[in-house]
Each structure stands twice: as structure tokens, then as C-alpha cells.
Amino acid sequence: MAVVYEIRVREHLDDCWANRFDGFFITHEEDGTTALVGPVRDQAALHGLLWRVRDLGLTLVSVNRMEEET
Numbered sequence: 136m137a138v139v140y141e142i143r144v145r146e147h148l149d150d151c152w153a154n155r156f157d158g159f160f161i162t163h164e165e166d167g168t169t170a171l172v173g174p175v176r177d178q179a180a181l182h183g184l185l186w187r188v189r190d191l192g193l194t195l196v197s198v199n200r201m202e203e204e205t
Contacts, residue, residue: 137174139201142184144169145194155191156184168196 142159148169153161157180159173175181181198188195 137176139172140175140181140184141197141199141201142171142188143196143199144171144188145196148193155187172201 142156143164145168147163147167148161148171150161153159153171156171157173159171162170162172164170175184185195185198
């Protein structure tokens with residue numbers, strides 16, 4: 136069962152970045168940040184996403200567990 140996470144970064148990302156984040160939905164916030172929201176199957180996958188944020192030079196603002204996907 137996957138858990139939905141929101142990963143927020145300081146930069147404004149174009150929608151084409153969704154492919155780099157396993158199809159996560161991208162939402163641009165008024166404060167200039169970007170929210171990436173999508174299902175994560177386990178902790179190893181979550182760490183992989185966070186490494187991708189690091190490797191792309193993005194500024195991590197927050198990581199929030201949203202809800203379990205049914």
C-alpha cells in the first residue's frame with residue numbers, strides 16, 4: 136500500500152519536471168515554492184526522491200505524509 140507524500144521545494148518547477156519525480160503532481164504556490172504530491176511505495180522510494188531533490192540542486196522546504204492510498 137502506497138502512502139501519499141507532499142515534497143515542497145523552494146524553486147518554481149515546470150510541469151515537465153513531473154517525469155523526474157515518478158509522475159508526481161506539481162503545484163505552484165503563491166509563495167514561490169513548488170509542491171510535489173504523489174504516492175510513495177516505501178521508505179526506500181522516499182529516500183530516492185529526496186536524493187533526486189538533492190542531486191538536482193533543489194532547496195528542500197518540507198516533506199509531509201498526507202494519507203494512505205487505497
